[in-house]
Amino acid sequence: FFFIFFLQVEQVKLLDRFSTSNKSLTGTLYLTATHLLFIDSSQRETWILHHHIAAVEKLPLTTSGCPLVIQCKNFRIVHFVVPRERDCHDIYNSLLQLSRTAQYDELYAFSYNPKQNASEQVKGWQLIDLAEEYKRMGVPNANWQLSDANRDYKICETYPKELYVPRTASKPIIVGSSKFRSKGRFPVLSYYHKDKEAAICRCSQPLSGFSARCLEDEHMLQAISKANPSNRFMYVMDTRPKLNAMANRAAGKGYENEDNYSNIRFQFVGIENIHVMRSSLQKLLEVSGTKGLSVNDFLSGLESSGWLRHIKAVLDAAVFLVKAIAVESASVLVHCSDGWDRTSQVCSLGALLLDSYYRTIKGFMVLIEKDWIAFGHKFSDRCCQLDGDPKEISPVFTQFLESVWNLTEQFPQAFEYNEAFLLQIHEHVHSCQFGNFLGNCQKEREELKFKEKTYSLWPFLLDEQKKYQNPLYNPDISPELTLLEPNTVSFNFKFWRNMYHQFDRSLHPRQSVSDLIMNMSEQNKQLEKDIKELEAKIKRRNGHVDGVLLKEPLQSAPPAPVLLKSPPCFKKEQPLMPGTDSVRTIEGSSSADNRYSEFMEELAKAEPAVVSLEYGVARMTC
């Protein structure tokens, strides 16, 4: 491989995160323009993208050197010990600089070159076409139309240009309503349910204060409810806790007064705000990162972090939304404060439960493009792509992925994609390697010409979709699966080990059923092909025996499928992705093993001179 590095430090130790015995790998650390690379003595590479680095910490000097702890946004934590303090300081400073980016065009996506030509690049961006998606849903139709009101992002900067609204909502109504909504985010269509003729709409909170009202906004909601011929009542879901919404009234914001809007049913669903979520994740990571953790500390930490409670709240809200549509055929308007965090979660999960299309690989990409990217979830701020306000960081999108993962656990055959797909998307939301998730809204992306300067993630994922396919997927197994009705009893929510300990291999099952089944399903396809070929050959042989000597017919070989070569960086950053090995190999005994380390400690304390058990690792290969 070729790379240019600015810094190279030898004899660096990589410590095992959970080992209490200070086991380590020794190797060389390189710093490149985009990555931190560690190559150990057995030539194994650990690549860390600078953009993935969330925090770098220099710990007090020890006898063996200067410890450097790097926390990544994909929950990898690496602990290096650099022999000389001077080197450690250099690495530390360089990493601080390299991981903090001030401008978009310094991000990896702008230097990343996957060797696509310009037309491939354009085609890649065209892969997901939202107009096509609305057509698939069945809009425009008699009740819903495309509005050009936001053509120049004049009415709402953080919305996309193409917005679907009720036909009866005239431009003045739209404009009036937008002025009455936080950040101008007026009610628009997010998902249309063809069979029920009901809609999921989204917006931000109304600027109602204690008593303000807005006729246009009231008309807007009425237009939405009238656009549904099956049920004139509509739900307005405020996804915030009631207390938060009430507090907002003091700032001139707030929530809809049921008396002012005809035919609405108002409901709070109590999902906490971005700050609560951020500190919840922080606590979760503190607990799960503890060495020698006891079961009870883990469970009580899990409880006090509140993380699973939040995931349940998000999914409960989506279930509420789905019931309104599926059972009552009622349209639902969803909002939170600004309508780009909780609202995105609830709208996208609701649609995912209602429509099996979003449970396909392509459909899931469309869903993310629609409800997250186009509707202005602030990926840049939430994922801290540029050096900004740490209070804006929040794992809102991670929670969405985790909710989906929970659903895949409950409905193992309902999703075309697997866990690796969700993890890979999470990886790239933070990698800043592709243009999709850069920036905070469409307007910003257009101004900075991301589509010309960067590449779209989706074609790359589609190219290697074999890795992301769920071999048990069966869309037609039961028609009831069209609508997913998840059971949100608390015991159904589990800690997502493969997300938060993705890189801590010693905690994972040693053999992966899903990888095995995936390979087998691939193999079955090959075998079916083999059988056809063999049968054809036998037939030909028999024909040949019957008389005429036939030359082997010239087969026009089918053109080899054009595969875009995956960029090297794309490949090397996928430690968890299932490869061809059906069984995850457990790596060398030097550092991976931490499992019974408690004994080590205990033994060491009790009688340090007498015993030192070396705990190795079973090497599994099949």
Place this chain on the structure above:
Amino acid sequence: MEFAELIKTPRVDNVVLHRPFYPAVEGTLCLTGHHLILSSRRQDDAEELWLLHSNIDSIEKRFVGSLGTIIIKCKDLRIIQLDIPGMEECLNIASSIEALSTLDSVTLMYPFFYRPMFEVVEDGWRSFLPEQEFELLSSLTDEWRLSCINKEFSVCPSYPAVVIVPKSIEDEALRKVAAFRHGGRFPVLSYYHKKNGMVMMRSSQPLTGTNGRRCKEDEKLINATLRAGKRGYIIDTRSLNVAQQARAKGGGFEQEAHYPQWRRIHKSIERFNILQESLIKLVEACNDQSHNMDRWLSKLEASNWLTHIKEILTAACLAAQCIDREGASVLVHGTEGTDSTLQVTSLAQIILDPRCRTIRGFESLVVREWLQAGHPFQQRCAQSAYSNSKQKWEAPVFLLFLDCVWQILRQFPCSFEFNEHFLIMLFEHAYASQFGTFLGNNENERSKLKLQTKTMSLWSWVNRPQELNKYKNPLFEANSLVIWPSVAPQSLQLWEGVFLRWNRSSKFLDEAYEEMVTLIEYNKQLKAKVNALRRQLAELETDDGMRENP
């Protein structure tokens, strides 16, 4: 005694059965000596529920007017509800069930009445004899012998008639060692590690008492298992504190001074009522669907069940480490050597020995390390999570063992020949069964009860091919390696197949499992077909070749 005396009302019509996730069924309720039967008696699709009285853990009665309701809580953790019209009928039924589910004589239990409807191909009572086990061992080493010292069960009432001991130790010495060990449970061979010839032995605590009594024969016996210059490890399943306290009651632990070649490690594993309470709390938590997330997690934590799982697995891993990694022999014991000791020795074998991960090997392990080794099943499994009896000797020791196996199975899903259902089946039969296998507390009692002639063995039934198919793991690929499970809390999970079994619908999970089985079956068929076609083609080619070159 006649069962009829206990059954005042043998039959009630118009009883309604409620079970979670199933529609209510109306039908006729019948009581027999051993079963509660509810039959819908419908011609089109008759539904029948057969419940062994011995499976009933507790019942509750309620009345609304003259409609009585009986809530039956079973040892397999299921809860069903029967609505019975008529106050008298309901009271009669309830008192009959109560009496029939708590029969105090073993010989009245169903296994003594059960007549199998299947042909017995292989008598399970003779499937796993110590002699066979010894024969296997003899092919590997000649350092051990089979001792019949306990033929009459007089040396150790909880040991089987024959045990495997070091060849160099005479029966006379064994007698002295037995007198030095709690309940006469002198150290015997539990496992021989083929790879390096190291062994695992088990026993009960030594009776050192407060004045540090010693027994030369005991020292000689366990030293006989050490290689020259090698050390061994004694894994005491009690904390040091508990072990020290045991001296006051005549028990104790091996003193360093008298066992200089042994290094003692204390790995505390809970026992008795602490485990029973843990089970009760866990099941209570799982059965309440209304818990919010915080309450669920704190209840799960408060049950301590997963903590016990981690403790047991950790001790077993440690034993296995000592044997496989350290190349040292191990002696495992706690107090009596009938509970936590067996958890450790049997799990260590699952980790170390691929044979124990096959169906027959696992059955053999259960027979050797639990039934023959004298785990008091009848006492421990008398009641389950719904009992209020609070007897000290009731404890889910075996269920914890099965749960630990399940945890390892989840981490190594391809290394076991059996699936989760096999473990659940064993859990059910340990608590209530038509077979005699789990009756009695030890071989001594079993032989007095003449179980071999009067009852059917569970293995006779399970090991028939049509039955075995249900328990086969489609992913199994023999793996001859030692398998080290992770014991980190993040890697341990609640055993949903047992604890959430009746609390949620598993339809989608079951369907996915079926799909997986289909996929694997299809793979096998395709491979077979490809091979057949290849052969056919090869034959055609050789035929052609012969035709062209006659």
